[in-house]
Amino acid sequence: MTEVDEKLLAEFGKALAAGEPIRRDFGRGERLHIDRPLPFLIVQVGRRREAAAREIVAANSSYLLVRNLGTAKAVIKLVAAAMTERFGAFILLDVGELERDRLASDADYLPPFEMSLSAAGGDAANQALLAFASATEQTKTKYRAPQIARPKTVDDPAAKLARLLPGLASLTIRFAPIYRVPESDAFYPELFERVVANIVDAGLQAVASFADTTGSLALSSHRALGRRAFVDAVTRADRAIDEVAQSFDFLLAVTPINAQAAWGEFKQSGCEMAPRFLYRPLSVDVAQQKKALFSVALDHFEDPVLTTLYREKQQELDVQLSLLAARETPRYVEFGRALYGNVEAGLLKNATAILAETKAGRGKGKSDDADVAFVEGRARAMISAYAGAYEGFSARVELRDDLPSGVMVSGGRLLISRNTTMARDRVEALLSHEVGVHLLTYFNGSAQGLRLFRSGLAGCEGVQEGLAVLSEYLVGGMTVARLRLIAARVVACADMLEGAGFVECHRRLVLDFGFTELAAFNLALRVYRGGGLTKDAIYLRGLLEVLAHLRAGGSLDPFWMGKIAASHFGVMQELSTRGLLKAPRLLPQFLSHPQAAERLRAAYAGITPIQMSAN
Incomplete structure (x- = not known):
């Protein structure tokens, strides 16, 4: 670690000890976000091209986006130690994407897509895996359902993580990038949102199961683990959309x-x-307000629920303006x-x-x-x-x-x-x-x-x-x-x-x-x-x-x-x-x-x- 990195770790350690929220960007798309003490951290290491995985991770109340394993190891150990001391247990969720969608075909039906799950760190982690799998399989899907598999031992990401961070309970999630248009950099937007929302919810259910098994946290619902703070992008978008709504x-x-x-x-x-x-x-100048309406960016909310609500409102205001015209x-x-x-x-x-x-x-x-x-x-x-x-x-x-x-x-x-x-x-x-x-x-x-x-x-x-x-x-x-x-x-x-x-x-x-x-x-x-x-x-x-x-x-x-x-x-x-x-x-x-x-x-x-x- 460099001197700057050590200062950063000291900053994190101080905030964690005090139970203070952390939202710190430290370059090249790397960020630690913890809006309150919680017995889990969701992480993505490297793989910046993995748009859905990044969105899934960033939609959570406790997450880490980082480019290299060295930095990841240092930050995870720091967070894990502080949260284990506070809650008596801690689990890491490692989210990433598989290289390609191997189950896709030109068949006249929508085939399942590949999802790989593995756990390390004891019975509570295995219970978290089962809860994640159950939540994912029970989700109503419009397009493709997951086909869940355990990776071979030699390729097991959780085992690799356990060797890197021995003794840490972890759940590793890998899924096929089905949201990508084949042979293109384009996305299927609706499918992208569904993949993100479903895996975010399944992840929270996995953490809730872990918390219940370990007795680390009493929850009324797995959704209580979600974010409790709006990021600035939400506030800016809210004001901008409200200005359009108030213009007529x-x-x-x-x-x-x-x-x-x-x-x-x-x-x-x-x-x-x-x-x-x-x-x-x-x-009201209808054309001007429509331009203002659709200039509002909704892609940095880090919250699929709020993104959906504001997109629906955008569409409704668009129709209202068209109706007036x-x-x-x-x-x-x-x-x-x-x-x-x-x-x-x-x-x-x-x-x-x-x-x-x-x-x-x-x-x-x-x-x-x-x-x-x-x-x-x-x-x-x-x-x-x-x-x-x-x-x-x-x-x-x-x-x-x-x-x-x-x-x-x-x-x-x-x-x-x-x-x-x-x-x-x-x-x-x-x-x-x-x-x-x-x-x-x-x-x-x-x-x-x-x-x-x-x-x-x-x-x-x-x-x-x-x-x-x-x-x-x-x-x-x-x-x-x-x-x-x-x-x-x-x-x-x-x-x-x-x-x-x-x-x-x-x-x-x-x-x-x-x-x-x-x-x-x-x-x-x-x-x-x-x-x-x-x-x-x-x-x-x-x-x-x-x-x-x-x-x-x-x-x-x-x-x-x-x-x-x-x-x-x-x-x-x-x-x-x-x-x-x-x-x-x-x-x-x-x-x-x-x-x-x-x-x-x-x-x-x-x-x-x-x-x-x-x-």
Whole structure:
């Protein structure tokens, strides 16, 4: 070792003794990263061409990337001694790639790929090997499954490592580079990501088995061994993507500014002439923001889970920007379909059943009307109560002349149309929806340290609206009229996608489903805004998704951490287990409603939307 190397080792030794995190680059792509004391180290020695192996190693909370065995031996011995003293046991995982994909062929099926495992250092290391093999074999594969083998004694990498570092428990992993395009330097990107994610997870399961066998660490899950700190590349990307997300307000951009005048013209035509809607000029340069969006690098995150979340968000923002650029053109409907999906047969069946099994006009009795001043006052009171519990809840209320009657959330703002009038007994339900879900998850997400959780993970809108509709039920505001409105939105979206025009849709809402002309107009306005948008189908879809989640015994707690989709539930649990996410700063006030607990029990027991309207 050189003098510089000795100083480096002394630096490492001091940090290890103090239990301090280490992230130290020491030239030519070499790095030691330990974000907290742990009884393992994952290492790659040399082999810089092995892109997947490097990515696997760097995705861990304790790893070493090094070019030569001499340096590797010195650093590993130092880490192993410190961690063995702290935990009573330590294991090294050595990850690398085989020279070539020997099992590949031109057959009309996808053959398995070669993976070699070997262990040294006793029974605990062998248990770790078995756990790794089991995790790898049980992984659902889209392309090729591993064919695991033990290397011959003469070629056993673990045996070589044991001779280099006698007495050290180790697991050596070698896999075929199936992510490489044959006879090329190119990668199959999706396959690359799958290989990395699967081997990272299997590696953590192996370490968890070792920790359990040796009693060195008590774990709630193998995922608790994952990283607990974001690297700077994540923070930079998060801010850059959030800047794109904040550069436009999607819903305001597709909401007509002349709703009142359009209704007057439509009514005057005898409801026979489609209204002309006017929109705000776009304040965003779509091409410029797309360029900014895809200039954000996601390849240095050292965390496959976060990489996936940000790539999904990139793709969603791309579609949203394309949708804005296509506003009031025939392409708009197709971009909307890409963003919000089709109206699937099962969803349409549920919607039509609700409309068939309920009667128009049936509700919980006559209620006095509330004007905009009453709604504003109740909104400010609810926001003040949340702000009193958490000073970071800094929502603003804005009265607007350029919105249809009602209330909507934009970022951290509650926008109230000056034309708003509504049944007084619907106000608490409406504000529970907008403030108790949309604003609460925005500010809880803001507290997570990454802006992604406030702007929303890709696809979060469905569950957001499902939770919001559930909140209406929990405070006793799910009337038959409200349920019919949500169901009719689905039917109207389906009709629009089938080619029905505004007038035809409006006529059906009035004649077939019993809506008033004004209510049918406001409903059709939402469906045909911008040229035809299927967003309104997500309210019933999201509610059914949330009810299914509860019926299966799922918890609502992770949903309050930020704006997430149901598909991200497991991801949120993992990030929380790893310590990367905080508990929500606030819980919704509607959960404390006198009848909320009883109603929530009914939801867990399998209540249907129609039954919700009777409670």
